[in-house]
Amino acid sequence: MSDRKQDYIVVEGPIGVGKTSLARKLVRTFKSEQLLEQPQDNPFLERFYHAPRQYALPAQLSFLFQRSKQISELIQGDMFRPGCVADFMLEKDRLFASVNLEDDEFRLYDQVYQQLQIDLPVPDLVIYLQAPVQVLQARIRKRGIDYERHMDKSYLESLVDAYTRFFYQYSASPLLIINAEKINLVDNDADYQAMLEHLDTIKSGRHYFNPLHE
Numbered sequence: 001m002s003d004r005k006q007d008y009i010v011v012e013g014p015i016g017v018g019k020t021s022l023a024r025k026l027v028r029t030f031k032s033e034q035l036l037e038q039p040q041d042n043p044f045l046e047r048f049y050h051a052p053r054q055y056a057l058p059a060q061l062s063f064l065f066q067r068s069k070q071i072s073e074l075i076q077g078d079m080f081r082p083g084c085v086a087d088f089m090l091e092k093d094r095l096f097a098s099v100n101l102e103d104d105e106f107r108l109y110d111q112v113y114q115q116l117q118i119d120l121p122v123p124d125l126v127i128y129l130q131a132p133v134q135v136l137q138a139r140i141r142k143r144g145i146d147y148e149r150h151m152d153k154s155y156l157e158s159l160v161d162a163y164t165r166f167f168y169q170y171s172a173s174p175l176l177i178i179n180a181e182k183i184n185l186v187d188n189d190a191d192y193q194a195m196l197e198h199l200d201t202i203k204s205g206r207h208y209f210n211p212l213h214e
Helices: 019-030 045-050 052-076 091-100 103-116 133-143 146-150 153-169 189-199
Strands: 008-012 033-035 084-086 125-130 175-179 206-209
Touching: 008 019, 019 033, 019 084, 019 125, 033 052, 045 052, 045 146, 052 091, 052 103, 091 103, 091 153, 125 153, 133 146, 133 153, 175 189, 189 206
Parallel strands: 008 084, 008 125, 033 084, 125 175, 175 206
Antiparallel strands: none
16 A cells, blocks of 8 residues: 555546546545546536637636636645645646647636636646557547547647646656556556555656556
8 A cells, every 4th residue: 555645646647548537546545635627517618629719718717717716725625734636737727728729819818827826735746647649539439428529639639749748847746657558547456556556666756657568
């Protein structure tokens, strides 16, 4: 069993990579609090997938206000003290905005973002899940959310590239990069336990977890 139950852990990665499922499993393992995204509460999200240019800005601002409100409420409730696992970091909102918005929209978004910046505790560990675009597409199809069927390959490629650039430069927290293409951290106990053991070795810096499967 890992001793990270007192930490603030963030699981991140592009759409379909499995970050929410892994975050929920870590919550159960560590008996931590959870901080999970609520995409179903964004009234513009489905419309964004049908008409991206028309609804990109309202969808992005809605996510920004939602996520900042979630984080503010948890900070006020001192939720991070007993340990918390999240499936997003606030910086991801700006990452998506950089992909989804035109230049003038992004400048407007960025003004709002800067005004809403919260003094969020720095994660004790960030787990970044990676997988090829074709794997993400297959997993998105499998989970069967109707409006996500409109998500095209080029959009996923843009998100994967944006995540790669972001985490290439990321140094605020210890970072574990996991190749999630051929492992199942949620349903395969051997994979999950191997990852937990690896977590205990991480104190600082950048680390990789890519177990070989026959």
